[in-house]
């Protein structure tokens with residue numbers, strides 16, 4: 001067994017203590033890209049860190065609920081993550097599209113809302129808007145993501161496109177979700193915070209750990225803080241990177257990217273008894 005990192009806040013240390021004391025009432029949730037899977041230039045090539053699935057599987061038998069909450073469509077996260085094929089993850093829940101979609105390993109059942117008409121309208125206009133910017137479009141079905149990571153000047157292209165993409169989103173009743181060199185247009189009305197809170201309530205969690213790396217995870221970190229106010233212990237873990245520096249103040253513990261998240265999960269599992 002290695003060492004378990006110590007959260008920097010009192011509330012985070014209390015959250016960790018409750019998780020270790022009552023794992024049978026613990027909910028552990030993680031974002032996918034940048035948290036379980038290292039960031040890569042092509043979103044289709046993203047895969048969990050080699051240590052991530054073994055660590056998740058070790059936790060799965062030891063805590064009450066294990067969930068992924070991601071901006072990806074749930075079926076895409078399941079495919080890229082290899083979650084359906086892993087025998088140790090039979091109880092996992094994947095909340096996709098920022099919580100609007102749900103997949104459960106136990107049944108293989110996927111639920112998703114009907115398509116938002118604004119996405120089809122934005123889809124028709126978007127190629128003209130991003131032409132010559134070096135950005136590429138990831139069509140997620142019920143959401144559209146404009147990626148600038150592969151542009152000659154990624155940060156410059158992101159800054160130049162932020163206004164026009166935001167205007168297009170607003171015109172079609174969509175929410176703009178900025179992330180790591182990505183501008184996403186998606187149906188409004190759901191975020192990772194609402195998704196995490198609903199799952200915590202549904203499962204009567206006594207503690208919630210959430211790990212994330214990007215601006216879209218701020219809502220989940222906010223939800224953990226609110227849950228703490230209502231008596232549910234919480235630990236907010238930042239999957240740290242040089243690319244996103246805004247999360248430190250909103251979290252209790254920073255680890256070194258997906259490798260650090262997997263190591264943390266493995267250390268937690270090593271301290272918890274296997275469920276009988």
Ligand SMILES: O=P(O)(O)OC[C@H]1O[C@H](O[C@H]2O[C@H](CO)[C@@H](O)[C@H](O)[C@H]2O)[C@H](O)[C@@H](O)[C@@H]1O
Nearest residue numbers: 032033039040041043046070071145149180182
């Ligand atoms: O909620 P998440 O699971 O973190 O998903 C958020 C977005 O992640 C993906 O984009 C990010 O990862 C890509 C692959 O590493 C990277 O190329 C890109 O620059 C990142 O922003 C995904 O492609 C998006 O659809 C998600 O919304």
